Amino acid sequence: MRAIDYVAPTSLSEAVSVLSANGDRARPLAGGTDIIVQLRGGRRELDVLVDAKTIPELNQIEMTDSGLRLGAAVPCYEIYQNQQVAAAYPGLIDAAGLIGSIQIQGRASIGGNLCNAAPSGDSIPPVITLGGEAHINGPNGWRAVAAENFCTGPGRSVLEPGEILVGIQIPAPVANSGTAYLRFIPRNEMDIAVAGVSSSVVLDASGQTIQSARIALASVGPTPILATAAGDSLAGKAASDDAIAEAGRLASEAATPITDMRGTIRQRHHLVDVLTRRTLNIAIRRARGEE
Amino acid sequence: MPGLVHVTTTINGNQTDFLCEPRQSLLECLRDVVGMTGSKEGCNDGNCGACTVNLDGRIVTSCLVLGVEAQGAEVNTIEGVASADGLHPIQQAFLENAALQCGICTPGFIVAAKALLEAEPDADEARIRHWLAGNLCRCTGYDKIVRAVIDAGERMRA
Numbered sequence: 001m002r003a004i005d006y007v008a009p010t011s012l013s014e015a016v017s018v019l020s021a022n023g024d025r026a027r028p029l030a031g032g033t034d035i036i037v038q039l040r041g042g043r044r045e046l047d048v049l050v051d052a053k054t055i056p057e058l059n060q061i062e063m064t065d066s067g068l069r070l071g072a073a074v075p076c077y078e079i080y081q082n083q084q085v086a087a088a089y090p091g092l093i094d095a096a097g098l099i100g101s102i103q104i105q106g107r108a109s110i111g112g113n114l115c116n117a118a119p120s121g122d123s124i125p126p127v128i129t130l131g132g133e134a135h136i137n138g139p140n141g142w143r144a145v146a147a148e149n150f151c152t153g154p155g156r157s158v159l160e161p162g163e164i165l166v167g168i169q170i171p172a173p174v175a176n177s178g179t180a181y182l183r184f185i186p187r188n189e190m191d192i193a194v195a196g197v198s199s200s201v202v203l204d205a206s207g208q209t210i211q212s213a214r215i216a217l218a219s220v221g222p223t224p225i226l227a228t229a230a231g232d233s234l235a236g237k238a239a240s241d242d243a244i245a246e247a248g249r250l251a252s253e254a255a256t257p258i259t260d261m262r263g264t265i266r267q268r269h270h271l272v273d274v275l276t277r278r279t280l281n282i283a284i285r286r287a288r289g290e291e
Numbered sequence: 292m293p294g295l296v297h298v299t300t301t302i303n304g305n306q307t308d309f310l311c312e313p314r315q316s317l318l319e320c321l322r323d324v325v326g327m328t329g330s331k332e333g334c335n336d337g338n339c340g341a342c343t344v345n346l347d348g349r350i351v352t353s354c355l356v357l358g359v360e361a362q363g364a365e366v367n368t369i370e371g372v373a374s375a376d377g378l379h380p381i382q383q384a385f386l387e388n389a390a391l392q393c394g395i396c397t398p399g400f401i402v403a404a405k406a407l408l409e410a411e412p413d414a415d416e417a418r419i420r421h422w423l424a425g426n427l428c429r430c431t432g433y434d435k436i437v438r439a440v441i442d443a444g445e446r447m448r449a
Contacts, residue, residue: 006296006313006359029357036316036355037336049313051360077349101425102403103340106349107356189424190338 001040005047008054012137012166015050020139020162028052028164030073031107033100034116050164057166058111061085067172072111072165076123077102079110089130089170090286091179091198095123098183101190111165117151117223124151124224125198125216126181132170138163148216148226176203178286180279183218184271193219194263197251197275199231199283203239207288210234215247215276220255220268227254230276244280251276300361302327303371311358318342320358321368329369330402331395333427340426343399344368350406352425369398372405380446381405381439390439392430400426404440412448416441 006029009015019026026048029035038044052058052073060071063084070079076096080086086093092110099108099122113121114134124147132147139162147168151157159165183196196218202211213234217225230250237243257268285291295310302325309324318335321327321344333341335354342353345367372379378386381401391397400423407414407422414422419440420433428436 001314003312004314006357008359008362029360031355032357032360033337033355036357039314040335049357053360075349100337101340101352102422103343103350103352103425104337104355106346106351189421 001036002045004039004049006049006051008051010054012055012057012164015052015055015164016138016162018048018050019164022048023161026050028072028115030058030109030112030115031075031104033104033108034112034118052111052164058164060167063088065172066169068168068170070110070168070170072115072167073109074111075107075109076105080105088173089126089179091126091130091181091200091283092123092170094181095126095198098122098189111168114147114150114168115157115159115165117153117155117157119151119154119222119224120193120196120219121151121224122181122183122193122196122218125196125218126179126200127168127170128216128224128226129179129198129200129214130170131214132168134158134165135167135169136163137166144169148224151223153222174202176205176207176287177201178203178283178288180282180286182275182279182282184275192262195219195255195257195268195271195275197272197279199276199279201234201239201280201283201287203284203287208238210237210239210243210284213247213280213283215251215280217251217255217272219262220257220272222256225254225256227251227276230254234280239284244277247280248273248276296359298358298362300364300366302366303368309358313357313359315358316354317344317346317356317358317361317366318353320361321353321366324358327368327370329398331398333395333399338425338427339396340399340403340423341396343402343426345402345406350403367402369402372401379405381408381443384439384443384446385436388435388439388442390431390435396426396428396430400428400436400440404443408440408444408447412444414444419444 179200183193185191331341333339
Protein backbone atom coordinates (compact mmCIF):
# COMPACT_ATOMS: atom_id res chain seq x y z
CA MET A 1 0.00 0.00 0.00
CA ARG A 2 1.33 3.44 -0.87
CA ALA A 3 1.94 5.89 1.96
CA ILE A 4 -1.17 7.34 3.51
CA ASP A 5 -2.00 9.60 6.44
CA TYR A 6 -4.22 8.54 9.30
CA VAL A 7 -6.31 10.90 11.40
CA ALA A 8 -8.25 9.83 14.49
CA PRO A 9 -10.70 12.69 15.07
CA THR A 10 -12.37 13.00 18.44
CA SER A 11 -15.41 14.89 17.15
CA LEU A 12 -17.68 14.87 14.13
CA SER A 13 -16.78 18.48 13.28
CA GLU A 14 -13.09 17.61 13.26
CA ALA A 15 -13.77 14.66 10.94
CA VAL A 16 -15.82 16.82 8.54
CA SER A 17 -13.13 19.50 8.46
CA VAL A 18 -10.40 16.95 7.62
CA LEU A 19 -12.62 15.30 4.99
CA SER A 20 -13.55 18.70 3.49
CA ALA A 21 -9.94 19.84 3.35
CA ASN A 22 -8.94 16.71 1.43
CA GLY A 23 -11.92 16.30 -0.90
CA ASP A 24 -11.95 12.98 -2.73
CA ARG A 25 -8.45 12.19 -1.42
CA ALA A 26 -9.86 11.32 2.00
CA ARG A 27 -12.38 8.75 3.20
CA PRO A 28 -13.66 7.59 6.55
CA LEU A 29 -12.28 4.30 7.88
CA ALA A 30 -14.76 2.14 9.79
CA GLY A 31 -13.98 -1.58 10.02
CA GLY A 32 -11.54 -1.37 7.12
CA THR A 33 -12.55 -4.74 5.72
CA ASP A 34 -13.24 -3.27 2.28
CA ILE A 35 -11.21 -0.07 2.12
CA ILE A 36 -7.90 -1.56 3.31
CA VAL A 37 -8.20 -4.32 0.71
CA GLN A 38 -8.99 -1.72 -1.98
CA LEU A 39 -6.06 0.49 -1.02
CA ARG A 40 -3.65 -2.42 -0.85
CA GLY A 41 -4.82 -3.76 -4.21
CA GLY A 42 -4.46 -0.36 -5.87
CA ARG A 43 -8.19 -0.19 -6.62
CA ARG A 44 -8.47 3.02 -4.64
CA GLU A 45 -5.96 5.81 -3.98
CA LEU A 46 -6.25 8.13 -1.01
CA ASP A 47 -4.05 10.54 0.93
CA VAL A 48 -5.92 10.38 4.23
CA LEU A 49 -7.97 7.84 6.16
CA VAL A 50 -10.21 9.41 8.82
CA ASP A 51 -10.96 6.91 11.57
CA ALA A 52 -14.71 6.80 12.13
CA LYS A 53 -14.32 4.63 15.23
CA THR A 54 -12.92 7.49 17.33
CA ILE A 55 -15.99 9.72 16.71
CA PRO A 56 -18.55 9.20 19.51
CA GLU A 57 -21.72 9.58 17.38
CA LEU A 58 -20.58 6.90 14.95
CA ASN A 59 -20.19 4.27 17.66
CA GLN A 60 -23.58 4.52 19.35
CA ILE A 61 -26.18 1.81 19.12
CA GLU A 62 -29.33 2.96 20.79
CA MET A 63 -32.96 1.84 20.91
CA THR A 64 -35.45 4.65 21.49
CA ASP A 65 -39.22 5.04 21.13
CA SER A 66 -38.66 6.13 17.55
CA GLY A 67 -36.53 3.09 16.70
CA LEU A 68 -32.89 2.14 16.28
CA ARG A 69 -30.16 4.71 15.95
CA LEU A 70 -27.22 2.77 14.59
CA GLY A 71 -23.87 4.56 14.46
CA ALA A 72 -22.23 4.07 11.09
CA ALA A 73 -19.10 2.45 12.56
CA VAL A 74 -20.77 -0.03 14.92
CA PRO A 75 -19.44 -3.49 14.00
CA CYS A 76 -21.78 -6.36 13.13
CA TYR A 77 -21.09 -8.32 16.32
CA GLU A 78 -22.23 -5.43 18.50
CA ILE A 79 -25.48 -5.42 16.56
CA TYR A 80 -26.29 -9.12 16.85
CA GLN A 81 -25.07 -9.34 20.44
CA ASN A 82 -27.44 -6.55 21.45
CA GLN A 83 -30.49 -8.54 22.57
CA GLN A 84 -32.90 -5.63 22.30
CA VAL A 85 -31.85 -4.98 18.71
CA ALA A 86 -31.80 -8.68 17.86
CA ALA A 87 -35.36 -9.10 19.16
CA ALA A 88 -36.69 -6.04 17.34
CA TYR A 89 -34.95 -6.49 13.98
CA PRO A 90 -34.32 -10.17 13.19
CA GLY A 91 -34.06 -9.32 9.47
CA LEU A 92 -31.10 -7.06 10.18
CA ILE A 93 -29.51 -9.79 12.30
CA ASP A 94 -29.92 -12.28 9.42
CA ALA A 95 -27.52 -10.08 7.43
CA ALA A 96 -25.15 -8.95 10.21
CA GLY A 97 -24.52 -12.59 11.11
CA LEU A 98 -23.51 -13.71 7.62
CA ILE A 99 -21.23 -10.93 6.39
CA GLY A 100 -17.76 -12.45 5.98
CA SER A 101 -16.30 -14.47 8.84
CA ILE A 102 -16.51 -14.05 12.61
CA GLN A 103 -13.24 -12.10 12.27
CA ILE A 104 -14.79 -9.77 9.68
CA GLN A 105 -17.94 -9.32 11.78
CA GLY A 106 -15.70 -8.10 14.60
CA ARG A 107 -14.77 -5.08 12.48
CA ALA A 108 -17.20 -4.58 9.58
CA SER A 109 -20.12 -2.18 10.06
CA ILE A 110 -23.47 -1.76 8.33
CA GLY A 111 -22.62 1.90 7.74
CA GLY A 112 -19.46 0.76 5.97
CA ASN A 113 -21.46 -1.76 3.95
CA LEU A 114 -23.67 1.10 2.70
CA CYS A 115 -20.74 3.44 1.96
CA ASN A 116 -18.83 0.70 0.11
CA ALA A 117 -21.96 0.51 -2.06
CA ALA A 118 -21.27 -2.95 -3.44
CA PRO A 119 -24.38 -4.30 -5.22
CA SER A 120 -23.87 -7.44 -3.10
CA GLY A 121 -23.80 -5.70 0.30
CA ASP A 122 -25.78 -8.13 2.44
CA SER A 123 -26.98 -5.65 5.04
CA ILE A 124 -28.33 -3.09 2.58
CA PRO A 125 -31.58 -4.90 1.55
CA PRO A 126 -32.84 -5.31 5.13
CA VAL A 127 -31.95 -1.70 5.95
CA ILE A 128 -34.06 -0.74 2.91
CA THR A 129 -37.04 -2.97 3.74
CA LEU A 130 -36.97 -1.78 7.36
CA GLY A 131 -37.35 1.80 6.13
CA GLY A 132 -33.84 2.88 7.13
CA GLU A 133 -32.64 6.40 6.60
CA ALA A 134 -28.99 7.44 6.25
CA HIS A 135 -28.05 10.46 8.35
CA ILE A 136 -25.22 12.36 6.70
CA ASN A 137 -23.15 15.27 8.02
CA GLY A 138 -20.89 17.49 5.95
CA PRO A 139 -19.65 21.00 5.36
CA ASN A 140 -23.23 22.12 4.63
CA GLY A 141 -24.74 20.50 7.72
CA TRP A 142 -27.11 17.57 8.03
CA ARG A 143 -29.18 15.72 5.46
CA ALA A 144 -31.10 12.45 5.44
CA VAL A 145 -31.37 10.02 2.53
CA ALA A 146 -33.65 6.99 2.33
CA ALA A 147 -31.53 3.81 2.29
CA GLU A 148 -32.88 2.79 -1.12
CA ASN A 149 -31.51 6.02 -2.61
CA PHE A 150 -28.09 5.89 -0.92
CA CYS A 151 -26.18 3.77 -3.45
CA THR A 152 -25.93 5.26 -6.94
CA GLY A 153 -23.77 2.67 -8.72
CA PRO A 154 -21.20 -0.03 -7.98
CA GLY A 155 -18.94 1.54 -5.32
CA ARG A 156 -20.72 4.89 -5.61
CA SER A 157 -23.07 6.62 -3.20
CA VAL A 158 -24.76 9.96 -2.66
CA LEU A 159 -21.93 11.03 -0.33
CA GLU A 160 -20.21 14.17 -1.61
CA PRO A 161 -16.57 14.94 -0.80
CA GLY A 162 -16.40 16.18 2.79
CA GLU A 163 -19.52 14.27 3.83
CA ILE A 164 -19.65 11.37 6.27
CA LEU A 165 -22.38 8.85 7.05
CA VAL A 166 -22.99 9.33 10.77
CA GLY A 167 -25.71 6.80 11.40
CA ILE A 168 -28.70 4.88 10.17
CA GLN A 169 -32.12 5.51 11.68
CA ILE A 170 -34.49 2.55 11.50
CA PRO A 171 -38.11 3.10 12.57
CA ALA A 172 -39.47 1.17 15.55
CA PRO A 173 -41.12 -2.07 14.38
CA VAL A 174 -44.89 -1.74 14.19
CA ALA A 175 -47.21 -4.42 15.59
CA ASN A 176 -47.58 -7.61 13.53
CA SER A 177 -44.55 -6.89 11.37
CA GLY A 178 -41.64 -9.11 10.36
CA THR A 179 -38.52 -8.92 8.22
CA ALA A 180 -36.06 -11.48 6.83
CA TYR A 181 -32.96 -11.64 4.64
CA LEU A 182 -31.59 -14.61 2.72
CA ARG A 183 -28.84 -14.86 0.15
CA PHE A 184 -27.75 -17.62 -2.15
CA ILE A 185 -24.09 -18.67 -2.18
CA PRO A 186 -22.66 -21.95 -3.47
CA ARG A 187 -21.12 -22.79 -0.06
CA ASN A 188 -22.19 -22.43 3.54
CA GLU A 189 -20.12 -19.44 4.67
CA MET A 190 -17.69 -16.77 3.57
CA ASP A 191 -18.91 -15.90 0.12
CA ILE A 192 -20.44 -13.05 -1.85
CA ALA A 193 -24.13 -13.29 -2.67
CA VAL A 194 -25.09 -14.57 -6.11
CA ALA A 195 -28.43 -13.01 -5.20
CA GLY A 196 -29.92 -11.74 -1.95
CA VAL A 197 -33.46 -10.72 -0.96
CA SER A 198 -34.97 -9.04 2.07
CA SER A 199 -38.71 -8.93 2.63
CA SER A 200 -40.67 -7.11 5.30
CA VAL A 201 -44.39 -7.35 5.91
CA VAL A 202 -46.98 -5.73 8.14
CA LEU A 203 -50.01 -7.95 8.80
CA ASP A 204 -53.40 -6.99 10.15
CA ALA A 205 -54.33 -7.94 13.71
CA SER A 206 -55.68 -11.33 12.60
CA GLY A 207 -52.31 -12.19 11.03
CA GLN A 208 -54.04 -13.33 7.83
CA THR A 209 -53.95 -10.21 5.63
CA ILE A 210 -50.89 -8.30 4.47
CA GLN A 211 -51.33 -4.56 5.01
CA SER A 212 -48.04 -3.57 3.39
CA ALA A 213 -44.78 -5.14 2.28
CA ARG A 214 -41.35 -4.07 1.07
CA ILE A 215 -38.93 -6.23 -0.91
CA ALA A 216 -35.30 -5.34 -1.66
CA LEU A 217 -32.71 -7.18 -3.75
CA ALA A 218 -28.92 -7.53 -3.67
CA SER A 219 -26.41 -8.64 -6.31
CA VAL A 220 -28.88 -8.39 -9.18
CA GLY A 221 -28.25 -4.85 -10.42
CA PRO A 222 -25.71 -2.03 -10.24
CA THR A 223 -27.14 -1.04 -6.85
CA PRO A 224 -29.36 -2.72 -4.29
CA ILE A 225 -32.91 -2.53 -5.66
CA LEU A 226 -36.18 -1.71 -3.90
CA ALA A 227 -38.70 -3.85 -5.80
CA THR A 228 -41.61 -1.47 -5.29
CA ALA A 229 -44.17 -3.20 -7.52
CA ALA A 230 -43.48 -6.56 -5.88
CA GLY A 231 -44.01 -5.17 -2.38
CA ASP A 232 -47.06 -3.12 -3.36
CA SER A 233 -48.68 -6.16 -5.02
CA LEU A 234 -49.14 -7.70 -1.57
CA ALA A 235 -50.97 -4.76 0.04
CA GLY A 236 -54.46 -5.79 1.12
CA LYS A 237 -54.02 -9.39 0.00
CA ALA A 238 -54.40 -12.54 2.05
CA ALA A 239 -51.02 -13.99 3.03
CA SER A 240 -51.50 -16.84 0.55
CA ASP A 241 -49.19 -18.90 -1.64
CA ASP A 242 -50.71 -17.25 -4.73
CA ALA A 243 -50.03 -13.72 -3.51
CA ILE A 244 -46.49 -14.68 -2.48
CA ALA A 245 -45.84 -16.35 -5.85
CA GLU A 246 -46.99 -13.21 -7.68
CA ALA A 247 -44.66 -11.06 -5.52
CA GLY A 248 -41.78 -13.44 -6.34
CA ARG A 249 -42.50 -13.08 -10.06
CA LEU A 250 -42.63 -9.26 -9.81
CA ALA A 251 -39.42 -9.13 -7.74
CA SER A 252 -37.69 -11.26 -10.36
CA GLU A 253 -38.87 -8.77 -13.02
CA ALA A 254 -37.40 -5.88 -11.02
CA ALA A 255 -33.94 -7.50 -11.06
CA THR A 256 -31.45 -6.30 -13.69
CA PRO A 257 -28.64 -8.81 -13.21
CA ILE A 258 -25.54 -9.47 -15.26
CA THR A 259 -23.77 -12.74 -15.98
CA ASP A 260 -20.41 -12.90 -14.19
CA MET A 261 -18.15 -15.39 -12.40
CA ARG A 262 -20.72 -15.84 -9.64
CA GLY A 263 -23.84 -16.52 -11.65
CA THR A 264 -25.83 -16.03 -14.83
CA ILE A 265 -28.67 -13.65 -15.62
CA ARG A 266 -31.15 -16.52 -15.83
CA GLN A 267 -30.00 -18.09 -12.56
CA ARG A 268 -30.21 -14.76 -10.76
CA HIS A 269 -33.76 -14.04 -11.95
CA HIS A 270 -34.76 -17.49 -10.73
CA LEU A 271 -32.98 -17.00 -7.40
CA VAL A 272 -34.76 -13.68 -6.77
CA ASP A 273 -38.11 -15.41 -7.29
CA VAL A 274 -37.23 -18.25 -4.90
CA LEU A 275 -35.59 -16.04 -2.25
CA THR A 276 -38.48 -13.58 -2.36
CA ARG A 277 -40.98 -16.34 -1.64
CA ARG A 278 -38.80 -17.79 1.13
CA THR A 279 -38.13 -14.45 2.83
CA LEU A 280 -41.81 -13.48 2.61
CA ASN A 281 -42.76 -16.72 4.33
CA ILE A 282 -40.18 -16.15 7.08
CA ALA A 283 -41.25 -12.51 7.49
CA ILE A 284 -44.91 -13.57 7.77
CA ARG A 285 -44.08 -16.20 10.40
CA ARG A 286 -42.06 -13.63 12.33
CA ALA A 287 -44.92 -11.11 12.08
CA ARG A 288 -47.22 -13.75 13.58
CA GLY A 289 -44.73 -14.45 16.36
CA GLU A 290 -44.28 -18.02 15.13
CA GLU A 291 -40.48 -17.74 14.98
CA MET B 292 5.10 11.53 3.15
CA PRO B 293 3.52 10.78 6.52
CA GLY B 294 6.03 10.10 9.27
CA LEU B 295 6.21 7.30 11.75
CA VAL B 296 3.51 7.11 14.41
CA HIS B 297 4.17 6.08 18.00
CA VAL B 298 1.64 3.43 19.06
CA THR B 299 1.20 2.25 22.64
CA THR B 300 -0.62 -1.01 23.02
CA THR B 301 -0.81 -4.04 25.27
CA ILE B 302 0.30 -7.28 23.65
CA ASN B 303 -0.30 -10.48 25.59
CA GLY B 304 -0.51 -8.47 28.79
CA ASN B 305 2.69 -6.50 28.26
CA GLN B 306 2.68 -2.81 27.42
CA THR B 307 4.34 -2.57 24.04
CA ASP B 308 5.32 0.56 22.13
CA PHE B 309 6.15 0.55 18.46
CA LEU B 310 6.69 2.98 15.61
CA CYS B 311 4.91 2.39 12.34
CA GLU B 312 3.74 4.05 9.16
CA PRO B 313 -0.03 4.59 8.99
CA ARG B 314 -0.23 2.28 5.96
CA GLN B 315 1.24 -0.69 7.83
CA SER B 316 -1.15 -3.38 9.01
CA LEU B 317 -1.21 -4.60 12.56
CA LEU B 318 0.07 -7.90 11.17
CA GLU B 319 3.11 -6.18 9.62
CA CYS B 320 3.71 -4.30 12.87
CA LEU B 321 3.56 -7.50 14.92
CA ARG B 322 5.82 -9.43 12.59
CA ASP B 323 8.27 -6.87 11.19
CA VAL B 324 8.38 -4.17 13.87
CA VAL B 325 7.72 -5.94 17.17
CA GLY B 326 9.31 -9.19 15.96
CA MET B 327 6.44 -11.50 16.90
CA THR B 328 6.21 -13.80 13.90
CA GLY B 329 3.66 -16.28 15.28
CA SER B 330 0.78 -14.61 13.42
CA LYS B 331 1.08 -15.58 9.76
CA GLU B 332 0.42 -13.80 6.51
CA GLY B 333 -1.63 -15.94 4.15
CA CYS B 334 -3.82 -13.98 1.76
CA ASN B 335 -3.34 -10.47 3.20
CA ASP B 336 -6.92 -9.59 2.32
CA GLY B 337 -9.03 -10.97 5.15
CA ASN B 338 -10.05 -14.29 3.62
CA CYS B 339 -7.77 -16.90 5.15
CA GLY B 340 -7.59 -16.12 8.88
CA ALA B 341 -3.89 -17.06 9.28
CA CYS B 342 -3.26 -13.64 10.83
CA THR B 343 -6.10 -13.91 13.37
CA VAL B 344 -5.41 -12.11 16.64
CA ASN B 345 -7.67 -11.08 19.48
CA LEU B 346 -8.20 -7.31 19.55
CA ASP B 347 -10.03 -5.95 22.60
CA GLY B 348 -11.78 -9.26 23.13
CA ARG B 349 -12.80 -9.95 19.52
CA ILE B 350 -10.97 -12.01 16.94
CA VAL B 351 -9.98 -10.02 13.87
CA THR B 352 -7.82 -10.54 10.82
CA SER B 353 -4.80 -8.42 11.71
CA CYS B 354 -4.03 -7.86 8.02
CA LEU B 355 -7.18 -5.70 7.85
CA VAL B 356 -6.34 -3.62 10.92
CA LEU B 357 -3.87 -0.77 10.68
CA GLY B 358 -1.12 -0.74 13.28
CA VAL B 359 -2.14 2.81 14.22
CA GLU B 360 -5.65 1.54 15.02
CA ALA B 361 -4.15 -0.55 17.83
CA GLN B 362 -3.42 2.58 19.85
CA GLY B 363 -4.62 1.84 23.41
CA ALA B 364 -5.88 -1.60 22.44
CA GLU B 365 -5.36 -4.99 24.03
CA VAL B 366 -3.90 -7.41 21.51
CA ASN B 367 -3.59 -11.10 22.23
CA THR B 368 -1.63 -13.27 19.82
CA ILE B 369 -0.61 -16.91 19.48
CA GLU B 370 2.56 -16.09 21.44
CA GLY B 371 0.39 -15.52 24.53
CA VAL B 372 -1.58 -18.76 24.35
CA ALA B 373 0.86 -21.13 26.10
CA SER B 374 1.71 -20.42 29.73
CA ALA B 375 4.88 -20.98 31.71
CA ASP B 376 3.35 -24.30 32.79
CA GLY B 377 3.16 -25.60 29.26
CA LEU B 378 0.89 -25.74 26.26
CA HIS B 379 -2.70 -24.56 26.33
CA PRO B 380 -5.25 -27.42 26.13
CA ILE B 381 -6.10 -26.34 22.57
CA GLN B 382 -2.44 -26.57 21.55
CA GLN B 383 -2.12 -29.96 23.26
CA ALA B 384 -5.24 -31.18 21.48
CA PHE B 385 -3.91 -29.96 18.10
CA LEU B 386 -0.70 -31.91 18.70
CA GLU B 387 -2.37 -35.12 19.84
CA ASN B 388 -5.01 -35.03 17.08
CA ALA B 389 -2.43 -34.26 14.37
CA ALA B 390 -4.50 -31.20 13.47
CA LEU B 391 -1.74 -29.60 11.43
CA GLN B 392 0.57 -30.38 8.59
CA CYS B 393 2.42 -27.36 7.22
CA GLY B 394 1.34 -25.27 10.23
CA ILE B 395 0.84 -21.89 8.57
CA CYS B 396 -2.86 -21.77 9.41
CA THR B 397 -2.42 -23.19 12.91
CA PRO B 398 -1.83 -19.98 14.93
CA GLY B 399 -4.97 -18.45 13.44
CA PHE B 400 -7.04 -21.55 14.14
CA ILE B 401 -5.83 -21.72 17.74
CA VAL B 402 -6.45 -18.03 18.46
CA ALA B 403 -9.92 -18.30 16.88
CA ALA B 404 -10.79 -21.56 18.67
CA LYS B 405 -9.64 -20.14 22.01
CA ALA B 406 -12.00 -17.16 21.67
CA LEU B 407 -14.88 -19.52 20.91
CA LEU B 408 -14.25 -22.03 23.70
CA GLU B 409 -13.72 -19.29 26.28
CA ALA B 410 -17.05 -17.69 25.35
CA GLU B 411 -18.95 -20.92 24.62
CA PRO B 412 -17.34 -23.87 26.37
CA ASP B 413 -20.12 -26.17 25.15
CA ALA B 414 -19.84 -25.23 21.48
CA ASP B 415 -20.85 -28.25 19.38
CA GLU B 416 -19.37 -29.38 16.08
CA ALA B 417 -21.74 -27.29 13.96
CA ARG B 418 -20.92 -24.18 15.98
CA ILE B 419 -17.19 -24.91 15.79
CA ARG B 420 -17.31 -25.35 12.02
CA HIS B 421 -19.32 -22.15 11.62
CA TRP B 422 -16.98 -20.18 13.91
CA LEU B 423 -13.89 -21.41 12.09
CA ALA B 424 -15.26 -20.73 8.58
CA GLY B 425 -12.96 -17.71 8.39
CA ASN B 426 -9.84 -19.85 8.81
CA LEU B 427 -8.61 -21.71 5.76
CA CYS B 428 -6.40 -24.82 5.79
CA ARG B 429 -5.10 -26.35 2.57
CA CYS B 430 -3.56 -29.46 4.16
CA THR B 431 -5.81 -31.20 6.64
CA GLY B 432 -9.26 -31.13 5.09
CA TYR B 433 -10.43 -29.56 8.38
CA ASP B 434 -11.67 -32.76 9.98
CA LYS B 435 -8.69 -33.19 12.30
CA ILE B 436 -8.83 -29.52 13.24
CA VAL B 437 -12.49 -29.75 14.17
CA ARG B 438 -11.85 -32.96 16.14
CA ALA B 439 -9.01 -31.23 17.98
CA VAL B 440 -11.21 -28.29 18.93
CA ILE B 441 -13.97 -30.65 20.14
CA ASP B 442 -11.32 -32.51 22.16
CA ALA B 443 -9.94 -29.23 23.53
CA GLY B 444 -13.44 -28.21 24.60
CA GLU B 445 -13.75 -31.44 26.56
CA ARG B 446 -10.34 -30.87 28.19
CA MET B 447 -11.23 -27.30 29.10
CA ARG B 448 -14.55 -28.34 30.63
CA ALA B 449 -12.97 -31.15 32.65
